[in-house]
Amino acid sequence: xxxxxxxxxxxxxxxxxxxxxxxxxxxxxxxxxxxxxxxxxxxxxxxxxxxxxxxxxxxxxxxxxxxxxxxxxxxxxxxxxxxxxxxxxxxxxxxxxxxxxxxxxxxxxxxxxxxxxxxxxxxxxxxxxxxxxxxxxxxxxxxxxxxxxxxxxxxxxxxxxxxxxxxxxxxxxxxxxxxxxxxxxxxxxxxxxxxxxxxxxxxxxxxxxxxxxxxxxxxxxxxxxxxxxxxxxxxxxxxxxxxxxxxxxxxxxxxxxxxxxxxxxxxxxxxxxxxxxxxxxxxxxxxxxxxxxxxxxxxxxxxxxxxxxxxxxxxxxxxxxxxxxxxxxxxxxxxxxxxxxxxxxxxxxxxxxxxxxxxxxxxxxxxxxxxxxxxxxxxxxxxxxxxxxxxxxxxxxxxxxxxxxxxxxxxxxxxxxxxxxxxx
Numbered sequence: 001x002x003x004x005x006x007x008x009x010x011x012x013x014x015x016x017x018x019x020x021x022x023x024x025x026x027x028x029x030x031x032x033x034x035x036x037x038x039x040x041x042x043x044x045x046x047x048x049x050x051x052x053x054x055x056x057x058x059x060x061x062x063x064x065x066x067x068x069x070x071x072x073x074x075x076x077x078x079x080x081x082x083x084x085x086x087x088x089x090x091x092x093x094x095x096x097x098x099x100x101x102x103x104x105x106x107x108x109x110x111x112x113x114x115x116x117x118x119x120x121x122x123x124x125x126x127x128x129x130x131x132x133x134x135x136x137x138x139x140x141x142x143x144x145x146x147x148x149x150x151x152x153x154x155x156x157x158x159x160x161x162x163x164x165x166x167x168x169x170x171x172x173x174x175x176x177x178x179x180x181x182x183x184x185x186x187x188x189x190x191x192x193x194x195x196x197x198x199x200x201x202x203x204x205x206x207x208x209x210x211x212x213x214x215x216x217x218x219x220x221x222x223x224x225x226x227x228x229x230x231x232x233x234x235x236x237x238x239x240x241x242x243x244x245x246x247x248x249x250x251x252x253x254x255x256x257x258x259x260x261x262x263x264x265x266x267x268x269x270x271x272x273x274x275x276x277x278x279x280x281x282x283x284x285x286x287x288x289x290x291x292x293x294x295x296x297x298x299x300x301x302x303x304x305x306x307x308x309x310x311x312x313x314x315x316x317x318x319x320x321x322x323x324x325x326x327x328x329x330x331x332x333x334x335x336x337x338x339x340x341x342x343x344x345x346x347x348x349x350x351x352x353x354x355x356x357x358x359x360x361x362x363x364x365x366x367x368x369x370x371x372x373x374x375x376x377x378x379x380x381x382x383x384x385x386x387x388x389x390x391x392x393x394x395x396x397x398x399x400x401x402x403x404x405x406x407x408x409x410x411x412x413x414x415x416x417x418x419x420x421x422x423x424x
Contacts, residue, residue, distance in 0.1 A: 024093040027080055035073035042068060063113050067105055074101045099135030103128045122175070126168060170218060177214040181207055204258060204284055246302070247285070253301035254284035263287065263304065263311065268385050270310040271299070278385075292388040312385060318351070318360070321386050321393055323378040325400065326370055328410045333366070333374070336409060340364045343399050344380050349392045351381040373412025 046065055064071070077098040084091040106127050110120040133139040143161055150159035185203045257263050263279060269289055270276035277289030277297050287304070289297040303309075312319060327336065344362035345352040351360050360381045367377035384390040404411065 024084075024091070028077070028094060028097050031076040031080060032069075032073055035069050035076055038072050039068040042072075059113055063109055066112075067108055070101055070105050070108075074098060074105065077101070096135050099131050103131045106131070122171065126171075173214050173218055177210055181210055184210065204254075204282075208284070246300075249302045250285045250300050253305050254282070254286075257287075257301060257304060258282065262314070264314070267314050268312040270312065271297075271303075272307045272309060276310075276312075317383045318381055319383075319385065320379060320381050323380075323393060323396060323400075324367065324375065325378075325397075326373040326375050326412050327404075328373050328412045331374065331409055335407075337364050339403055339407060340378070340400065343403055344378065344396065347392060347395060347399070349382045349384065349390060350396075351383065356381070370412070372415055 043065055046061065077094055081091045081094050081098065084094065107124055110123040114120040114123065130139065133142060146161035146164065147159050150162075152158075184206050188203045188206065189199050191199065263269070263282065265279055265282060267279045268276065269279060269287075275289075275291075275297060277291040277295075279287060280290045280296070281288040284301075286298050286300050289299060291297060327333075341362055341364060344350050344364075350362055352362055362378070362380040364376060364378050366374060368375045378396070380392075380396070382390065382392055384392075386393050403409075
């Protein structure tokens with residue numbers, strides 16, 4: 001009953017019934033005509049944005065252009081309300097119109113310019129009701145009614161209104177933080193004057209700073225004094241000392257990795273246990289390696305400081321690979337070697353030609369003599385990892401097999417000489 005008692009005391013209902021509204025209605029309509037004319041003139045001076053890099057600015061310009069009449073009308077009503085209240089006259093109808101215009105602007109933005117329907121619906125179902133409640137002077141009585149249902153434990157006062165406020169502003173801050181983080185990272189990573197490691201450093205620092213700011217704002221909304229963070233900081237320090245060593249180690253290791261640029265997105269890493277993959281994500285806790293068979297290996301950052309690893313492509317994509325095979329002892333190597341070298345040079349991924357040094361040219365040599373044939377060793381260079389979409393080694397083995405068959409060369413097979421000793 002307390003809530004309905006508050007509603008009965010709303011000055012809006014009594015003032016609308018008691019005050020003449022014809023003058024206010026006429027003023028509102030005249031201001032709409034003025035806003036429409038001003039919007040028509042202003043639109044002719046708005047620039048036209050077509051550059052893909054300015055997509056966000058283009059979205060803002062489009063919303064401003066389509067809602068210009070409502071925005072100008074809203075601003076003009078603010079001045080009208082100020083003028084009426086300064087002369088001691090009623091402005092409830094004008095205030096109601098202004099609130100409805102504000103709600104319409106919010107709905108237009110949510111439905112026309114928010115791609116995520118969840119956020120659009122959340123914006124409509126939370127902001128618009130607050131605007132309408134305030135327009136009918138019901139918001140303050142509603143808050144008082146919710147404040148009446150409270151729980152007091154010592155110095156702690158917690159009401160239903162506090163719960164609604166925390167959920168409402170927490171959801172808004174979460175959405176703002178998520179969208180700001182996404183747009184900020186996208187802007188940082190699109191910068192052409194920075195290398196990938198520097199971009200990741202700035203993006204991660206921006207993410208940490210953003211979440212710290214959002215956390216402080218949420219504490220302020222909750223009514224928690226920032227001076228209490230000294231106690232919280234001491235508790236966190238004790239936690240790091242006893243149970244959060246691993247988290248702190250990974251966090252510090254992540255910052256060092258990002259700052260010294262020893263690892264970058266796209267590097268191929270081979271760990272000490274022979275597992276390897278391409279770096280797809282670097283964050284402050286771990287690094288994600290994507291293997292060639294589609295699996296993700298999540299490696300804590302401190303692993304890269306406590307164990308050795310191999311970075312195959314950090315500063316140079318050129319890699320040297322080997323192929324070993326054997327031929328029969330009767331093989332004419334003077335005829336085989338030029339054919340094999342030509343086969344290697346013919347592959348599009350193998351580095352060869354006058355643009356490369358003698359050491360980088362494809363080569364074949366004798367590595368030893370086996371029990372059944374001559375062991376040959378092939379060396380070649382390529383600008384990629386020999387796996388995944390660049391499986392050059394398998395292609396070359398197939399080409400060598402065809403070459404051997406087409407030119408009469410033979411692979412060795414196990415041979416044994418058996419001697420029969422007769423009994424005397």
